[in-house]
Amino acid sequence: MNIFDHYLNKIILLLKQECNNNRIKLPSNLNNINVEIPPNKFNCDLSSNVALILSKINQQSPIDLGNYLKTILLKDEYIDEIDVVKPGFLNIKLKRIFWSNFVKQILYKPDEYGINRAEKKKSYLIEFVSANPTGPLHVGHCRGAILGDVLSNLLLFTKNQVTREYYVNDHGNQIIHFSNSVFLRIREILYKEKFPNDNVDLYPGEYLIEIANIIINNHKNVKFDNFHDVSEFLTEQSVLESLNMIKKNLKNLGINHDNFVSEKSIVLNKDVEKVVEKLNSKNFLYKGKISAPERKQSKNYQERDQLLFKSTDFGDDKDRALQKSDNSWTYFASDAAYHNNKLNRNFDVLINILGSDHTGYVKRITSVVEALSGEKNKLVCKVSQLVKLIKDGKPFKMSKRKGDYITVEDLISEVGKDATRFIMLNRSSDVELDFDFTKVKEKSKDNPVYYVQYCYARISSVFRNLKNKDISINDNVNLVYSPEEIKVLRKISEWPKCLEISSQKLEPHRLTTYLYELSSEFHSFWNLGKNDKTKRFINENNSITNEKLFFLKLIMIVVKSGMRILGVNTPEKM
RNA sequence: GCGCCCUUAGCUCAGUUGGAUAGAGCAACGGUUUUCUAAACCGUGGGUCGGUGGUUCGAAUCCAUCAGGGCGCGCCA
Numbered sequence: 328m329n330i331f332d333h334y335l336n337k338i339i340l341l342l343k344q345e346c347n348n349n350r351i352k353l354p355s356n357l358n359n360i361n362v363e364i365p366p367n368k369f370n371c372d373l374s375s376n377v378a379l380i381l382s383k384i385n386q387q388s389p390i391d392l393g394n395y396l397k398t399i400l401l402k403d404e405y406i407d408e409i410d411v412v413k414p415g416f417l418n419i420k421l422k423r424i425f426w427s428n429f430v431k432q433i434l435y436k437p438d439e440y441g442i443n444r445a446e447k448k449k450s451y452l453i454e455f456v457s458a459n460p461t462g463p464l465h466v467g468h469c470r471g472a473i474l475g476d477v478l479s480n481l482l483l484f485t486k487n488q489v490t491r492e493y494y495v496n497d498h499g500n501q502i503i504h505f506s507n508s509v510f511l512r513i514r515e516i517l518y519k520e521k522f523p524n525d526n527v528d529l530y531p532g533e534y535l536i537e538i539a540n541i542i543i544n545n546h547k548n549v550k551f552d553n554f555h556d557v558s559e560f561l562t563e564q565s566v567l568e569s570l571n572m573i574k575k576n577l578k579n580l581g582i583n584h585d586n587f588v589s590e591k592s593i594v595l596n597k598d599v600e601k602v603v604e605k606l607n608s609k610n611f612l613y614k615g616k617i618s619a620p621e622r623k624q625s626k627n628y629q630e631r632d633q634l635l636f637k638s639t640d641f642g643d644d645k646d647r648a649l650q651k652s653d654n655s656w657t658y659f660a661s662d663a664a665y666h667n668n669k670l671n672r673n674f675d676v677l678i679n680i681l682g683s684d685h686t687g688y689v690k691r692i693t694s695v696v697e698a699l700s701g702e703k704n705k706l707v708c709k710v711s712q713l714v715k716l717i718k719d720g721k722p723f724k725m726s727k728r729k730g731d732y733i734t735v736e737d738l739i740s741e742v743g744k745d746a747t748r749f750i751m752l753n754r755s756s757d758v759e760l761d762f763d764f765t766k767v768k769e770k771s772k773d774n775p776v777y778y779v780q781y782c783y784a785r786i787s788s789v790f791r792n793l794k795n796k797d798i799s800i801n802d803n804v805n806l807v808y809s810p811e812e813i814k815v816l817r818k819i820s821e822w823p824k825c826l827e828i829s830s831q832k833l834e835p836h837r838l839t840t841y842l843y844e845l846s847s848e849f850h851s852f853w854n855l856g857k858n859d860k861t862k863r864f865i866n867e868n869n870s871i872t873n874e875k876l877f878f879l880k881l882i883m884i885v886v887k888s889g890m891r892i893l894g895v896n897t898p899e900k901m
Numbered sequence: 902g903c904g905c906c907c908u909u910a911g912c913u914c915a916g917u918u919g920g921a922u923a924g925a926g927c928a929a930c931g932g933u934u935u936u937c938u939a940a941a942c943c944g945u946g947g948g949u950c951g952g953u954g955g956u957u958c959g960a961a962u963c964c965a966u967c968a969g970g971g972c973g974c975g976c977c978a
Contacts, residue, residue: 331917364917367924376920383958413921414959459978501978590978620975621902628975644904644974651976658978686905687973712906713972754914757906759971761913766927770940773927781940789937821917828917840915844925854942857933865937901940 328432329443329823334373334419335362341399342377351392352384364821365418370810371410372817373419382415389415426816427806430877433819437884441826442485450488452669453479455680456577456584457494460569461505462534464576464735467682470760471711473751473894475680476582477835478709480892485830490674493584494665497566498591499658504528505569506562510554512539517551538568576735581744581894588668590661598664599656602699603634603649605667611637611698617645636663641694663695670700677706678833686710709833711756717763742767745895749776752893753839775843780897782846783886785853786879787899789864793871806874811855811862815848815882822885835892842889849882 339357346353360381365374378393385392393411400406400417405425410418433440455475458468479489496502508530514520516539523529542564551557570587577584593599606612615635619628635646636659649660669677677696681689689708696706716723716733738747746767753775754760770777808816821841829837856863864875871879890897 359919361917361920363920366921368922374921379920379958389958416921418921461978496978499978617975631976633976648976653976655976657976659976662978683906683972685973685978689905710905710972758914759907763913774940775926777940781938785938785941787938792937824917832918837915837917840925844915847925850941851943853937854933854939856937857939857942860936863937871937901938 329827330429330820331362331364331373331824332443334375335360337403338362338375338377338400342381345399351381351395353381354384364817364824369410369412369418371418371420372813372820373421375417375419376415378411378415378417393417423807423813424805426808426813427804429816429820430806430808430881431802431804433881433884434877437880440884441823441888443823443827444486446485446827448485448487449675450490450673451479451482451676451678452490452492452672452674453482453678453680454492454494454669456573456582457496458573459496459501459505460566460573461501461530462532462569463572465732466714466716466735466738466762467732469580469735469738469747470714470751470756471680471682472577472580472582473748474709474711474756474835475678476580477748477752477838477893478678478680478833480894481826481830481835481838484888484892485826487830490586491584492586492588492669495566495570495587495589495591496658497562497589498594498661502562502566503558505530506558506565507554508535509539509542509565510551510557510561512536513543513551516540516543534572538565538572541568579739579744580735581748588665590665593664593668594656594661598668599660602664602667603660606636606663606695606698609698611640612649613637615646617648636691636695636698638691638694641690641697643690643694647691659691659695662692663699666692666696666706667699670696670705676704679706679708681708681710683710683712707833709756712759714751714760714762717761717765719765745780746774746776748893749779749839749895752836755834755836775839776895777901778850779839779842779846779886779890780895781901782849783883783890783897784899784901785849786883786886789871789879791899792865792869794869804873806877808874808878809862811852812874812878815845815852815878818845818848819881819885822889838889838893842886842893845882845885845889 339360342351342353342357342360345351360375360377362373362375365371378389378396382389382392387395390411393415397409397411397417400409400419405421407420407422409420412418453475456464456468456472458464464472475491479491483489507528511520511522511529512535515522516536522531524531542561546564549557549560551561554561603612613635614632616630616632617635619630631652633648633652634650636649638647639645647659648657649663651657666677679692689710693706693708697703741764750762750767751760766774767776768774822845825837825841829835852862860866864871864879866872887897
């Protein structure tokens with residue numbers, strides 16, 4: 328249960344009663360009234376702005392109104408005291424019996440904690456990674472991949488339906504260049520023909536040699552004399568082998584997609600023609616010219632009539648081309664077809680995770696989805712900003728042209744899956760992220776991954792050292808918690824709120840922040856036991872009180888489920 | 902020139918969707934281990950929330966505008 332929502336509802340109910348009895352006036356909109364986490368210094372459990380919101384309409388000062396509301400709220404069986412503070416906040420302190428019930432309630436249904444059953448559940452399609460099948464994943468793909476995966480976990484945890492999808496761009500010029508590169512590598516291996524290093528269209532990466540070797544070994548009877556003769560076969564095989572590499576990378580990152588949708592199959596199925604027809608019938612297409620880009624370098628731009636989609640109707644800067652000069656479809660056209668395909672599958676919400684280099688693409692694709700579906704926020708695009716790699720205090724850049732970029736494989740073998748996932752989510756996706764190899768590998772409190780894992784390991788060690796640990800929960804047990812323990816319980820009580828905001832805003836980085844804070848509260852409490860034996864978990868009889876046992880279990884539940892959503896392990900020993 | 906993102910302590914960043922005296926970590930300095938894991942804890946110092954104007958009981962948060970940084974900007978995918 329979310330105690331903040333719970334008390335907000337209680338307060339609103341009481342206000343309505345007071346209003347019916349003509350003792351106070353209420354505005355038509357009560358949405359601004361809230362019950363929040365109080366700032367740390369106040370030592371209370373809940374905080375509400377009711378008096379501030381209602382003071383105007385009731386023509387009373389917030390403090391006076393607050394004092395009146397206080398007398399009403401104190402009738403609640405679990406409210407211990409209320410302070411009316413400066414501008415007019417009500418700071419509410421709950422009785423110890425409340426915390427006793429709170430703990431028991433979670434332990435009755437540990438798997439349910441944090442899930443808002445009242446909330447409307449939706450079905451989501453999350454498209455993420457969708458890197459071109461022209462080689463293994465590199466660090467640049469990593470952040471978006473983890474973001475999409477954890478977002479999926481999060482929405483699933485809160486009982487929504489989620490489909491994880493990868494769009495395979497196995498069609499178009501890039502793929503031709505790619506399979507041509509594989510062809511030349513095959514020639515290099517078989518006939519010692521030198522691979523041309525000066526052609527910018529070709530893919531220079533070393534992994535192409537690997538792919539070439541696999542294809543040679545699997546198809547010994549195929550002759551690689553002329554690219555055009557084998558191009559179809561070779562493209563298929565090259566894409567297949569790249570996808571195998573990518574899937575292996577994803578697996579090592581702990582990511583599993585439900586679907587891989589092929590662009591080629593969309594094109595061959597004439598889905599592009601269908602979507603063009605659909606857009607045309609809705610009057611969103613026309614033949615016309617678009618202006619040259621405003622950038623200084625592009626001087627040799629030639630205007631010509633082409634088939635355009637009216638994305639400016641939806642707020643885009645310019646209308647967008649669907650056909651190239653050779654009358655083949657643009658990437659945008661086939662992507663429109665793919666999104667139409669998504670819409671036909673009847674999801675409530677579509678989410679695309681994109682890298683920052685695709686920001687310019689967001690408007691046209693949301694526009695076309697709006698045009699096709701008639702719904703404004705049907706497609707939500709989350710853009711994740713760049714990752715800056717740092718090693719030994721110095722940034723190091725990767726360059727795709729030279730083919731010497733850092734792969735996901737390098738990353739994982741260097742710092743491990745857990746640290747990679749946690750650190751990639753340690754910041755809001757809206758800001759650039761420093762990924763410092765030396766720091767991420769560090770095993771100390773400076774490294775948030777270990778800090779949270781260590782919290783779990785410490786709790787596990789208590790259970791290892793205990794003899795009697797199976798005390799069953801009982802309605803009649805009244806758990807009496809100390810102020811220090813209640814401090815930790817308050818943090819526990821914020822968990823459902825954290826989950827709710829994270830899933831509403833699609834911001835999983837809030838989980839890492841929360842887990843770090845919870846761990847910090849726990850470590851502080853742990854260290855109190857150094858000076859005060861009564862604060863230790865295991866007492867002289869090598870046993871544990873109900874309070875402490877349940878307290879530990881609670882923290883374990885939250886840390887474990889939080890880390891599960893992040894896809895990070897919680898080892899019992901460190 | 903246009904679009905998106907960012908600007909908060911010396912550094913890296915949170916900030917509960919407009920609230921209270923703005924919070925962490927790092928770095929600096931000082932302390933804590935006969936005791937459940939010191940991969941930890943406690944304390945001290947550190948701020949014009951990029952600038953300016955506006956909206957209101959109240960702004961880091963919303964609006965306008967300016968400045969600085971990042972990413973992108975024909976039919977490449």
